[in-house]
Amino acid sequence: MPRLTIEDLKKIKEKHRADFTLREGGYRAKVTVHMGTCGIAAGARNVMTALMDEITKANLTDVIITTSGCAGLCAREPLATVEIMDQPPVKYCDLNDDKMRVIFKEHIMGGTPVEKYGLVVGSETTY
Amino acid sequence: MEKFRANLMLCAGTGCVASGSAKVHAALRDEIKKRGLEDELKIVLTGCNGYCAEGPVMAVYPDEIFYQKLTVEDVPTLVEEHFLKGRPYQKLMFKEPEKKTAIPLMKDIPFFKHQVLRVLRNKGLIDPEKIEEYIARDGYLAAAKALTEMTSEDIIKVIKDSGVRGRGGAGFPTGMKWEFASKVKSDIKFMLCNGDEGDPGAFMDRSVMEADPHSVIEGMIIGAKAIGAHHGFIYVRAEYPLAVQRLQLAIDQATEAGLLGKNILDTGFDFVLEIYLGAGAFVCGEETALMRSIEGKRGMPRPRPPFPAVKGLWDKPSVLNNVETLAQISPIILNGAGWYRSLGTEKSAGTKVFALTGAISNVGLVEVPMGIPLRTIIYDIGGGPKKGRTFKAVQLGGPSGGCIPESLLDIPVTYEDIQATGAIVGSGGMVVMDDNTCMVGTAKFFLEFTADESCGKCVPCRVGTKILLDILTDITEGKGKESDIETLEDLARDILASSLCGLGQTAPNPILTTIKYFRDEYESHIVHKWCKAGVCRDLTTFWIDEKMCKACGACLRACPSKAIVGEKKVPHKIIQELCVNCRTCYDTCKFNSIRILPAGFEGDPYEFLGIGAAAATTGEKKGDA
Ligand SMILES: Cc1cc2nc3c(=O)[nH]c(=O)nc-3n(C[C@H](O)[C@H](O)[C@H](O)COP(=O)(O)O)c2cc1C
Ligand code: SF4
Numbered sequence A: 001m002p003r004l005t006i007e008d009l010k011k012i013k014e015k016h017r018a019d020f021t022l023r024e025g026g027y028r029a030k031v032t033v034h035m036g037t038c039g040i041a042a043g044a045r046n047v048m049t050a051l052m053d054e055i056t057k058a059n060l061t062d063v064i065i066t067t068s069g070c071a072g073l074c075a076r077e078p079l080a081t082v083e084i085m086d087q088p089p090v091k092y093c094d095l096n097d098d099k100m101r102v103i104f105k106e107h108i109m110g111g112t113p114v115e116k117y118g119l120v121v122g123s124e125t126t127y
Numbered sequence B: 001m002e003k004f005r006a007n008l009m010l011c012a013g014t015g016c017v018a019s020g021s022a023k024v025h026a027a028l029r030d031e032i033k034k035r036g037l038e039d040e041l042k043i044v045l046t047g048c049n050g051y052c053a054e055g056p057v058m059a060v061y062p063d064e065i066f067y068q069k070l071t072v073e074d075v076p077t078l079v080e081e082h083f084l085k086g087r088p089y090q091k092l093m094f095k096e097p098e099k100k101t102a103i104p105l106m107k108d109i110p111f112f113k114h115q116v117l118r119v120l121r122n123k124g125l126i127d128p129e130k131i132e133e134y135i136a137r138d139g140y141l142a143a144a145k146a147l148t149e150m151t152s153e154d155i156i157k158v159i160k161d162s163g164v165r166g167r168g169g170a171g172f173p174t175g176m177k178w179e180f181a182s183k184v185k186s187d188i189k190f191m192l193c194n195g196d197e198g199d200p201g202a203f204m205d206r207s208v209m210e211a212d213p214h215s216v217i218e219g220m221i222i223g224a225k226a227i228g229a230h231h232g233f234i235y236v237r238a239e240y241p242l243a244v245q246r247l248q249l250a251i252d253q254a255t256e257a258g259l260l261g262k263n264i265l266d267t268g269f270d271f272v273l274e275i276y277l278g279a280g281a282f283v284c285g286e287e288t289a290l291m292r293s294i295e296g297k298r299g300m301p302r303p304r305p306p307f308p309a310v311k312g313l314w315d316k317p318s319v320l321n322n323v324e325t326l327a328q329i330s331p332i333i334l335n336g337a338g339w340y341r342s343l344g345t346e347k348s349a350g351t352k353v354f355a356l357t358g359a360i361s362n363v364g365l366v367e368v369p370m371g372i373p374l375r376t377i378i379y380d381i382g383g384g385p386k387k388g389r390t391f392k393a394v395q396l397g398g399p400s401g402g403c404i405p406e407s408l409l410d411i412p413v414t415y416e417d418i419q420a421t422g423a424i425v426g427s428g429g430m431v432v433m434d435d436n437t438c439m440v441g442t443a444k445f446f447l448e449f450t451a452d453e454s455c456g457k458c459v460p461c462r463v464g465t466k467i468l469l470d471i472l473t474d475i476t477e478g479k480g481k482e483s484d485i486e487t488l489e490d491l492a493r494d495i496l497a498s499s500l501c502g503l504g505q506t507a508p509n510p511i512l513t514t515i516k517y518f519r520d521e522y523e524s525h526i527v528h529k530w531c532k533a534g535v536c537r538d539l540t541t542f543w544i545d546e547k548m549c550k551a552c553g554a555c556l557r558a559c560p561s562k563a564i565v566g567e568k569k570v571p572h573k574i575i576q577e578l579c580v581n582c583r584t585c586y587d588t589c590k591f592n593s594i595r596i597l598p599a600g601f602e603g604d605p606y607e608f609l610g611i612g613a614a615a616a617t618t619g620e621k622k623g624d625a
């Protein structure tokens, strides 16, 4: 590592923000991809990969992805839940990677839920 | 830039390495690769998480799931369940001892819930071998602030106002210590760190050095600026190889990044830091002995004054601070004295780290605000004594400290309140004892340690501790005299008053506090030849209460000297001539049927113990017979 200046200290902190958002909490949005056996069979992995790709391209540090088990709605898999801070969570169903990319742009970045893919709005805790 | 969806913080501290975290790491890495998840999951090796007894441990973020007792065999299922299917793997999750259900979130685990992490702020959250991770958590910003925006007086004022006191044992106000040294004129001064940690059972400082070495270095840079030192040493015991290795790596990284050495952060300030390996003598932790040891001489204390702030290492003004003291400095500089004082009491501000060990459900490292009741630490965080046992005492302050009984558990943990009991906060060792502990034996254990570690310079300490130890040994072997208690007390006071250093001045504390709070145990040993806890072999008779015996045969099978006779449905009996008082049967019996009587007991045990027919069926607790 070259000699650092005080500016560099701040830059290093910025660069690692994404990892520490994961570890410390304090994120703006959380996307839960339901990855039960059914979800994986229905293509949940592709949905996840598309989402990670978008987040990486947009260089976002305040959006986190988690996975959870089967949401109990196997027929409508793949499912994902998007929770923006201070807003009720929205569950999306019958997803594929293209739809996920749309949700990313409009809901996660834009703040408006994509109604045509939305299944339910409302709470159900995930961890 | 790489982006991960989860961080797997696997503990690679000394405890977890011992329980196999390196193998788990390899298995985890392979399994993640096999499943094609290596671009999504990042494994981070951290320092000690403080929960070593359940190791290897791993925290998963952002899910906040805490896994314990990981094994290589569990790894494939864990990865499939949690990271592929998104179902946290219940089997390895924390469970409350009494209940069987898994507690999902780390923040809900009682052991973590009551803690406030300031010293241990980066515990389990960063990879201690990567300076970038420390910097990402505001690391070296305080040093930058101290070097660019603050004068020596500014730094000393904040530290004084914060009320932070030395965590090495004596609790001396850090700001005052720095002020003394800053006012002495000298072209050479030294900033030193005490990482000797000699108390048996203590591992606070080791954990900090392993889990967050840069926090100690940063505290030293700030201290160096405050007193005007350009050279420093960290004195670490050689028995801490991982701490030494991580500190050395941290020093190298910081030096390369221009955070140590010449012209730090282009501010013109120089501070060169080295590690000095101590050979592990307890007395070398005493400040004047430590400085002599660095000079290459035999580590022996010398009289003060002159104080080290005036004449220290190589007779130059020096400041020595404990590891934990130094780790708290940066956040005080960044957040101010008021922030520090928001926790703790007027005279005991901030938080303190304790190493909670002994007969307690949750063994580990805990950081709590000062002023909370001792009971909260032992029962809420520590989970109380182990199942079926009762609390007897908690030992604070190691060989210099004392034992605090149940009746005083509601006192707040502050320097003053603990001292009033006869114990000391000390460096933070906290050993819990239950009804299976003999308090005379406990005093003897610590005296063995201090008698052995006395450097021999002062006669009262060298000879006195040996005499104390001999008397205690006699008492535990049934050779005690009625006058012994008084002799112990008198001699203890003489040693306290006439020893040069803290070792001798505090060595009698374990004796004085156990006599003060458990005098009946001394008397019972001396007068009745009876160690009620069943620890002193010469002062016990093991006896099976026939009315309680379920004739299960467990003790019979466990007895190493075949001293137990009995058969199905016939209550068992111990043949005293064959019994070697090893206590195995007592610990084996599930029905509390085995009792401890005085040595050579003759007569009716039921009458002696006051357990008539009625009491025999209710089954009172072991040990308080
Ligand atoms: C016998 C003896 C052993 C000591 N061992 C240690 C030790 O292992 N670690 C430590 O920090 N302080 C130890 N001390 C206290 C040091 O002398 C000194 O007070 C302390 O390191 C100062 O740092 P502080 O003001 O930050 O607490 C010991 C003192 C005595 C008398
Ligand atoms: S273990 Fe207890 S109950 Fe069982 S035989 Fe021995 S004394 Fe009796």
Ligand code: SF4
Binding pocket: B542, B558, B559, B560, B561, B562, B563, B564, B574, B578, B579, B580, B581, B582, B583, B584, B585, B586
């Ligand atoms: S104390 Fe030891 S030797 Fe004596 S009866 Fe019990 S198990 Fe056997």
Ligand code: FES
Binding pocket: B011, B012, B013, B014, B015, B016, B017, B047, B048, B049, B050, B051, B052, B053, B055, B056, B057
């Ligand atoms: S070493 Fe892993 S928790 Fe202490």
